[in-house]
Amino acid sequence: MIGDQKVLFSGMQATGNLTLGNYLGALKNWVSLTDEYQCFYCVVDEHSITVRQDPAVLRKRARALLTLYIAAGIDPEKACLYYQSHVSAHAELAWILNCFTYMGEMNRMTQFKDKSAKHADNINVGLFAYPVLMAADILLYQADIVPVGNDQLQHLEITRDIAERFNNIYGDVFTIPEPYIGKTGARIMSLQDPGKKMSKSDENPNASIYLMDDRDTIMRKFKRAVTDSEAQIVYREEQPGIRNLIDIYCSCTGKTPDEVVREFDGKGYGELKTAVGETVADTLTPLQERVAALSKDKAYIDGIIKNNAEKAQYFANKTLRKVQHKIGFPDRIR
Ligand code: ATP
Ligand code: LTN
Numbered sequence: 089m090i091g092d093q094k095v096l097f098s099g100m101q102a103t104g105n106l107t108l109g110n111y112l113g114a115l116k117n118w119v120s121l122t123d124e125y126q127c128f129y130c131v132v133d134e135h136s137i138t139v140r141q142d143p144a145v146l147r148k149r150a151r152a153l154l155t156l157y158i159a160a161g162i163d164p165e166k167a168c169l170y171y172q173s174h175v176s177a178h179a180e181l182a183w184i185l186n187c188f189t190y191m192g193e194m195n196r197m198t199q200f201k202d203k204s205a206k207h208a209d210n211i212n213v214g215l216f217a218y219p220v221l222m223a224a225d226i227l228l229y230q231a232d233i234v235p236v237g238n239d240q241l242q243h244l245e246i247t248r249d250i251a252e253r254f255n256n257i258y259g260d261v262f263t264i265p266e267p268y269i270g271k272t273g274a275r276i277m278s279l280q281d282p283g284k285k286m287s288k289s290d291e292n293p294n295a296s297i298y299l300m301d302d303r304d305t306i307m308r309k310f311k312r313a314v315t316d317s318e319a320q321i322v323y324r325e326e327q328p329g330i331r332n333l334i335d336i337y338c339s340c341t342g343k344t345p346d347e348v349v350r351e352f353d354g355k356g357y358g359e360l361k362t363a364v365g366e367t368v369a370d371t372l373t374p375l376q377e378r379v380a381a382l383s384k385d386k387a388y389i390d391g392i393i394k395n396n397a398e399k400a401q402y403f404a405n406k407t408l409r410k411v412q413h414k415i416g417f418p419d420r421i422r
Pocket of ligand 2: 097098099101132222225234240
């Protein structure tokens with residue numbers, strides 16, 4: 089708890105360009121959680137270097153992501169928006185937690201298996217230890233809840249195991265975090281293969297709507313979206329392409345699938361695609377305008393980066409000092 093609020097932690101990697109999936113599935117929910125919780129939203133740049141990065145590109149993307157957090161509507165006075173690399177406690181706690189994590193449990197991590205298959209030329213120790221750094225992120229802030237997608241649940245489970253193990257030895261040091269899975273309809277699928285999720289690392293640019301795509305590009309991508317030959321607008325599993333379009337439409341408008349099916353009764357796929365494209369463009373245009381305006385205000389963003397890093401350091405160091413003391417490191421002389 090911080091004050092009378094529970095603590096929430098989440099983070100995103102600054103790798104690749106964010107997609108509509110990242111926005112509707114994560115960022116948009118993050119905004120609505122800032123009233124109820126004391127939120128820490130981190131740009132996890134230390135996780136990013138588990139795959140090789142161009143330094144100039146990484147720096148630029150990290151700043152763009154932090155700017156996007158604000159543009160999406162997160163109030164940086166209320167929630168703490170910061171770079172992981174500005175708070176050295178993350179790396180320090182991760183080292184300590186490495187010593188409380190077993191090779192056997194890490195060997196079961198499916199993301200490591202997937203990512204090492206994808207980056208066979210660079211299977212580094214950091215990629216293997218990725219979940220421990222994630223555990224450190226969460227446990228440093230004594231987070232009660234962590235909004236994540238399904239793919240991250242296994243990492244949250246190992247975080248809880250590590251925390252419980254540590255608490256069993258040293259007493260109540262860490263809060264045990266709970267996953268928070270967002271509302272329904274938040275899983276946005278690829279426009280080219282509705283069997284697979286829309287992902288920023290997809291090589292086919294037509295599969296994803298990027299948050300910075302202009303209206304024409306958005307319309308074109310929706311026109312090309314893969315559907316089916318059933319020629320009827322129904323919300324059902326057998327028509328995953330149409331279902332995905334309806335999900336996107338619902339997520340942007342707040343309508344229910346039933347309402348959308350009624351709205352398009354007797355209409356063709358072309359009309360649905362146009363309507364979804366326009367709604368998405370209408371959703372993203374103001375976001376893009378806010379990004380453009382914020383990007384010009386260097387001093388404002390710099391101020392947020394500095395103040396929030398200090399705020400994060402304060403809370404993170406409190407936990408880190410406690411952990412260091414518990415495990416027997418010599419106390420600091422003040
Ligand atoms: P990558 O392709 O690099 O693995 P990604 O696009 O799958 O990236 P992540 O960085 O793994 O995205 O996820 C950031 C956040 O966005 C997570 O909370 C994740 O659950 C959410 N997210 C990612 N893709 C989607 C999607 N298609 N639909 C809904 N939420 C998504
Ligand atoms: N691994 C996560 C990003 C991430 C994260 C975290 C999410 C790093 N640290 C802590 C929640 C809490 C991802 O790839 N989506």
